[in-house]
Amino acid sequence: MSRIQTPAAGRLQTIARNPVMLALCMTLALAGCASKKNLPNSAGELGLNGAGAATPGSQQDFTVNVGDRIFFDTDSTSVRADAAATLDRQAQWLQRYPNYAITIEGHADERGTREYNLALGARRAASTRQYLASRGVPANRMKTISYGKERPVAVCDDISCWSQNRRAVTVLGGAGM
Amino acid sequence: MLRRKLLRFLVVLAGLMAFLPQARALVEININKGNVEPLPIAVTDFVAEGDLGQRITDVIAADLKRSGLFAPVNKQAFIEKISNPDQAPRFDDWKVINAQALVTGRVTREGDGRLRAEFRLWDTFAGQQLTGQQFFTQPDNWRRVAHIIADAIYERLTGEKGYFDTRIVYVAESGPKNDRKRQLAIMDQDGANARALTNANELVLTPRFSPSRQEITYMSFEGNQPRVYLLQLETGQREVVGNFPGMTFSPRFSPDGQRVIMSLQQEGNANIYTMDLRSRTTTRLTSTAAIDTSPSYSPDGTQIVFESDRGGRQQLYVMGADGSNQRRISFGDGSYSTPVWSPRGDLIAFTKQSGGKFSIGVMRTDGSGERILTTGFHNEGPTWAPNGRVLMFFRQSAGAGGPQLYSIDLTGYNEQLVKTNGFASDPAWSPLLE
Numbered sequence: 276m277s278r279i280q281t282p283a284a285g286r287l288q289t290i291a292r293n294p295v296m297l298a299l300c301m302t303l304a305l306a307g308c309a310s311k312k313n314l315p316n317s318a319g320e321l322g323l324n325g326a327g328a329a330t331p332g333s334q335q336d337f338t339v340n341v342g343d344r345i346f347f348d349t350d351s352t353s354v355r356a357d358a359a360a361t362l363d364r365q366a367q368w369l370q371r372y373p374n375y376a377i378t379i380e381g382h383a384d385e386r387g388t389r390e391y392n393l394a395l396g397a398r399r400a401a402s403t404r405q406y407l408a409s410r411g412v413p414a415n416r417m418k419t420i421s422y423g424k425e426r427p428v429a430v431c432d433d434i435s436c437w438s439q440n441r442r443a444v445t446v447l448g449g450a451g452m
Numbered sequence: 453m454l455r456r457k458l459l460r461f462l463v464v465l466a467g468l469m470a471f472l473p474q475a476r477a478l479v480e481i482n483i484n485k486g487n488v489e490p491l492p493i494a495v496t497d498f499v500a501e502g503d504l505g506q507r508i509t510d511v512i513a514a515d516l517k518r519s520g521l522f523a524p525v526n527k528q529a530f531i532e533k534i535s536n537p538d539q540a541p542r543f544d545d546w547k548v549i550n551a552q553a554l555v556t557g558r559v560t561r562e563g564d565g566r567l568r569a570e571f572r573l574w575d576t577f578a579g580q581q582l583t584g585q586q587f588f589t590q591p592d593n594w595r596r597v598a599h600i601i602a603d604a605i606y607e608r609l610t611g612e613k614g615y616f617d618t619r620i621v622y623v624a625e626s627g628p629k630n631d632r633k634r635q636l637a638i639m640d641q642d643g644a645n646a647r648a649l650t651n652a653n654e655l656v657l658t659p660r661f662s663p664s665r666q667e668i669t670y671m672s673f674e675g676n677q678p679r680v681y682l683l684q685l686e687t688g689q690r691e692v693v694g695n696f697p698g699m700t701f702s703p704r705f706s707p708d709g710q711r712v713i714m715s716l717q718q719e720g721n722a723n724i725y726t727m728d729l730r731s732r733t734t735t736r737l738t739s740t741a742a743i744d745t746s747p748s749y750s751p752d753g754t755q756i757v758f759e760s761d762r763g764g765r766q767q768l769y770v771m772g773a774d775g776s777n778q779r780r781i782s783f784g785d786g787s788y789s790t791p792v793w794s795p796r797g798d799l800i801a802f803t804k805q806s807g808g809k810f811s812i813g814v815m816r817t818d819g820s821g822e823r824i825l826t827t828g829f830h831n832e833g834p835t836w837a838p839n840g841r842v843l844m845f846f847r848q849s850a851g852a853g854g855p856q857l858y859s860i861d862l863t864g865y866n867e868q869l870v871k872t873n874g875f876a877s878d879p880a881w882s883p884l885l886e
Contacts, residue, residue, distance in 0.1 A: 352720065385848075388789040388803050388832050389657060389878065390702040390715070391759065391766055393671075393678070394743040397699060398720035420676060421699060421717070425655055430629040432829075432850040 332372045334447055341368045345403065347441040349384075352398040354406050362403065365445055366410030377412075379403045380444045381421040384437035389423060396421030403443040490523035491609065494551035494576075496534045497527070498569070500559035504594060508559060508569065511598035514642060515616040516605065518859075519842070520866030525551045537572060546576040553582075555605060559594075566590060569597045573605055583608045595644055596885070603884070615837035616641060619882040620844065621659040621668050624648060625854050625875035632854075636670060638685070641837075641881070643871045649683065658702060661882045664709030668880075669693065671701045680714050682729075694727045694734055702745045707753045713737075715745040724758055724775075737775035748792045748800075749773070750817070757781075757791040757800050757817070768802060770817065781819030790833050793817070796840035799862075803832045803845075812845050814862065825864040830855075835881045844870065846877040 329335035337343060342365070345358030354362065369375060381400030383392035400419035408414055429436035495513040498505030516522035532545040537556040546554050557571035570586035585604055587597050596617060603614030624637040624646075636656050639646035650656055650672075659670035666685040671678060680693040680700040694700065699717040706713065710729055715722040724738040724747050738744040742762035749756055757770050766789045768782040782788040786806025793800055797817075804811045804824065811827040812834050830848040832855075837843070841862050848855040854875030860867045870879075 385830070387805070388746075388766075390745045391743060391761075391789055393657075393699070393701050394715065394717055394722040394745055397717045397722070398743070401720040420678065422655070422673075423657075425632070425634070425657070427630055 337365075337368060337445075337447060341365055343446070344442045344444040346438060347399055347443070349386075349437075349441070350395075352395065352402050354402055359406065362406050363410060366407050366412050369407070369412050369416070373416075375447045376416045376418070378418045378420060378446045378448070379407075380426075380446055381419065382426060382440055382442050382444070383424045384440040385424045385427060386437055387424060389425075393421050393423035396423045399441075399443045403445070407445075490517075490521055491552055492525050492550050493522050493553040493555065493605075494525045494530060494546055494549070495555045496530065496557075498557035498559050498571070499535065499537055501561075504567075505557070505559050508594055508598045508601075509555070509557070511595055511642070512555065512602045512605070515599060515602035518642070518868060519606065520861055520868075521606070521610065525549060537570070540579075540581075541574060541576075543574075543576045543579045546574075551576055553605075553609060555601075557601070561591075562588065567594060567597065569594075569601070571601050571604075573608055595640065599640070599642075612841065613839045613884065615839045615842060615881075615884065617885050618838060619661075619885070620857070620870070621649070621661060621880050621882070622846075622857060622872070622876050623657060623659065623878040624872065625877060626652070629853065636668070636683070637872075637876075639872070646873060649685070649688075658878050660704045660880045662705050662709045663707055663883050667709075669703040669705060669712050669714075671703065680712065682712070693729075694725075694732070696725070696734075700725075702747070704748055706749050707751050713747045713749065713756065715743075715747070724756075735775075737771065738778065744769075746790045750793045751795055751797045755793075755817075757793055759789045759791060766805075768800065768815075768819070781817070782815070782822075783819060784822055792834055792836060794840045795836050795838055799840070801834035801836065801843055803834065812843065812860070814843075823864065825860050825862075826858075826867060831858075833878055835879050837881050838883045844879045844881060846879060 329339050342361040345354065345361050379400045381396035383395045387395065400421055404417050404419055407417060427440040429439040493516060495509045497509050513524040517524050529549045531549065532542045534541060534556045537558045541554060541556060554574040554576050555571055557569065559567055559569045562568050566588045568586060568588050572584040573582045575582050583604060587600060589597055599617040602616040606614035618641045619638055620641055621636065621638045624635045625632055627633045633652035634656055635652050636649040636659050637646055638649055655673040657671045659668045661668055668683050668685065670681055670683065672681050678699040678701065680703040681690050682693055683690050693712050696716050700714050703712050703714040711726045712729065713724065713726045716725050721741050722743045722745050723736060723740065724744050725734050725736050727734045740762045742760050744758055744760045747756050747758040754773050755770055756773055757768060759766050760769050763780065766787040767780050768788045768791045769778055769780050771778040786804055788802050788804050790803045791800050799814045800817055801814045804813050809827050810830045810832060811824045812831045813822055813824040815822040828847065829850045831845055834843045834845045842859055844857055844859045846855040847858050855877040857870035857872060857876045857879050858867055859870055
């Protein structure tokens with residue numbers, strides 16, 4: 276988890292000057308720790324976007340405050356309970372800001388063969404789209420694309436990275452089929 | 453390199469010489485035995501102006517050595533210096549250094565600028581010429597002449613076709629793992645003459661050679677539309693294969709080169725389709741709520757092997773070319789993927805995942821007789837040499853940063869790194885060149 280420390284440390288410095296925010300964040304952090312798996316479940320948790328306040332309705336708002344990605348278990352394409360919570364927030368946000376179309380990018384970890392992982396990523400994108408549709412996001416606002424195992428975000432050779440690469444990322448705009 | 457005119461070699465059997473190879477050779481290699489003791493062979497520098505003769509013989513010797521079936525004798529040990537390849541060598545001089553076979557030759561320049569390369573293969577213990585041929589070609593094709601001569605030697609001594617005058621198309625990879633650039637590239641089977649076929653702007657995967665034309669099929673994400681393409685190697689012309697309502701991937705040609713077989717992704721399912729390249733008609737072959745992919749035809753075109761997770765995990769299945777009689781053939785522990793039918797028709801090579809390791813293996817076409825050739829952190833995607841004796845695949849070692857190509861004999865011996873400029877994956881072996 277070393278990669279999350281740089282932006283998080285910067286954020287902590289900012290937060291430390293504001294005791295109210297500090298208390299709030301500690302509550303969130305505890306809630307995060309209590310969730311069933313000790314795996315990141317959003318870009319915010321991964322520290323991908325360090326900045327605090329984002330303009331409501333902005334790309335940054337979606338990525339940081341809603342969470343643009345969900346993670347999957349090995350060889351699984353079903354939406355986990357923690358992922359469902361993220362997708363619920365995505366669906367609410369997308370209904371509040373109906374001008375956005377989205378592309379759902381499906382990804383696999385590297386512990387599979389290339390062709391199968393293309394299909395596995397597509398299946399993850401499809402199950403994500405189906406979930407969002409079931410929460411009221413119109414199908415015509417959603418496209419999908421699979422990158423298989425070709426676009427990892429975490430690059431080590433063990434499970435801590437593979438778990439972050441098995442993901443579906445909701446991209447505002449974007450291009451898929 | 454490909455823009456040059458595809459060579460037309462004049463192959464002339466040099467049977468006019470006095471040493472007629474009628475008797476059955478004493479020197480031969482039984483390559484079906486498993487671990488073969490390499491045959492000591494002396495490859496002498498071809499008589500030529502400058503260093504061209506030496507360059508050609510170095511390529512020939514390197515091909516033979518890499519096959520694992522031959523042990524080229526160190527030139528320092530040679531006693532006789534071949535100055536007139538039309539004369540019989542002094543066999544005793546070669547027997548005493550245990551060179552059981554001897555290659556001599558000459559390269560001259562014709563009046564029209566072409567090269568003329570001739571060689572003779574001798575059985576030193578029988579005191580006989582085994583074969584002799586000559587070739588004419590343009591000077592910049594000297595490496596191909598060397599590979600063709602190496603193939604002729606291999607065939608004469610093993611009884612099987614060679615595979616040295618071939619190319620590999622592959623995915624050249626560069627840059628860090630989380631920002632990897634991928635380009636299609638092509639090289640001679642020994643790693644020479646490598647060049648890129650696409651730029652690095654788009655993700656490209658799984659190139660495969662046409663069995664009959666200078667053409668490959670591959671998958672590209674061009675325009676964020678992941679689809680199967682054709683690429684003409686001589687003109688660089690590209691086209692999308694078919695007009696499918698979703699991602700197409702995992703393409704391969706039929707043995708006659710007239711069809712492309714591939715997977716079409718729709719929602720969570722992938723099914724197998726073919727497209728006839730002349731009529732442009734498409735045919736659906738599988739229809740499951742599963743991932744069916746990596747199809748590969750038998751060399752006679754009547755059957756198709758593919759992988760499917762319809763039973764829960766990836767396993768290998770065989771069906772008729774019309775999609776009939778789909779049956780599972782892999783039943784070992786773990787999961788099986790990327791099956792490829794041998795050009796000889798008798799075996800299927802595959803990737804196997806088991807116990808956290810990735811292996812390359814082969815099995816008979818009914819699934820029996822499984823043999824694992826190599827196992828490690830990650831081995832994937834076998835491709836067959838056109839004679840069905842050698843496989844190439846890609847390997848990523850833990851912490852290595854990227855994949856590299858390896859070749860291995862069907863017996864599991866003679867594993868060799870195939871050197872590429874940077875990382876490489878998804879090799880596909882060409883047929884023997886025309």
